[in-house]
Amino acid sequence: MQLSLRARSALRAAASPFHRRGTSHEARPRLRACTGPPGEGILPAGLRAESLPRHVAVTMDGHSRWARARGMPTSAGHAALQPALKETVRLSRAWGIRVLTVFAFSLRNWNRPKEEVDFLMGVFDRFIQDNVAQFAREGIRLRVIGDCSRLPKYLQKTAQDAEEETRSNSQLDLMLAISYSGQRDVLQACQKLAQKVHNKLVRPEEIDESLFANELHTSWTHEFPCPDLLIRTGGELRLSDFLLWQSAYTELFFTDTLWPDFGEAEYLEALVSFESRDRRFGKRKL
DSSP states (O other), X not given: OXXXXXXXXXXXXXXXXXXXXXXXXXXXXXXXXXXXXXXXXXXXXXXXXXXXXXXEEEEOOOHHHHHHHTTOOHHHHXXXXXXXXXXXXXXXXXXXXXXXXXXXXXXXXXXXXXXXXHHHHHHHHHHHHHHHHHHHHTTEEEEEESOGGGSOHXXXXXXXXXXXXXXTOOSEEEEEEEEEOXXXXXXXXXXXXXXXXXXXXXXXXXXXXXXXXXXXXXXXXTTOOSOSEEEEOXXXXXXXXXXXXXXXXXXXXXXXXXXXXXXXXXXXXXXXXXHTOOOOTTOOOO
């Protein structure tokens, strides 16, 4: 695969023992085994398929600051999230990533001004509509996760239609977390299990990590519901209520790059950093 000069520079920088752009926490979910190599893909030199993350989660942050730095309205930053998202999806598929989960809009983001929220809903709707035909052709399966009941009806329909159109695909699972909360995800899983106990479908002592994980929104992806790597752009060093249960052992990578500027070079940097992590999953290294 031919790399841009910018991407090659990032690859060398990330491989340097003196380079540090992310913060690591050892990662592996106990709930379901996330084993096996990722799908076949066209990899840049320096990356090995067997050491790539199978599930990558991304928090898109910084598009508002990106717009302000350019003297543009916030809406321009929100609109600019689309090209970076499309490129991240394209690269994930090309490189054999099996699952990509993108934090697009948190449950608490509903507290933002109505005009901004309405604009963002339109951005998400356009992104899905503009790309669903390509997703269908290229084997990408789409799912919107979160409290979808709060989404405008037009976006609910767009999401449902896209999910139906791509439901048989298997090359890349793309989850868009819109109106999502990690805490609420755990809460709704508890409520579902409590109802099953009440209905005598399961006994309390039968509930374990695997059964609990089956009730989370990410169980839709089946094979790899737990992210191996979580990338957050924009310089903030926190999870912000994203995939809290699923990220118990996830490797974290933080970058100051604002989301609209996130591209091939930055993605490579995160993957090279991931390859360098010593993932022991609680075991002592011999």
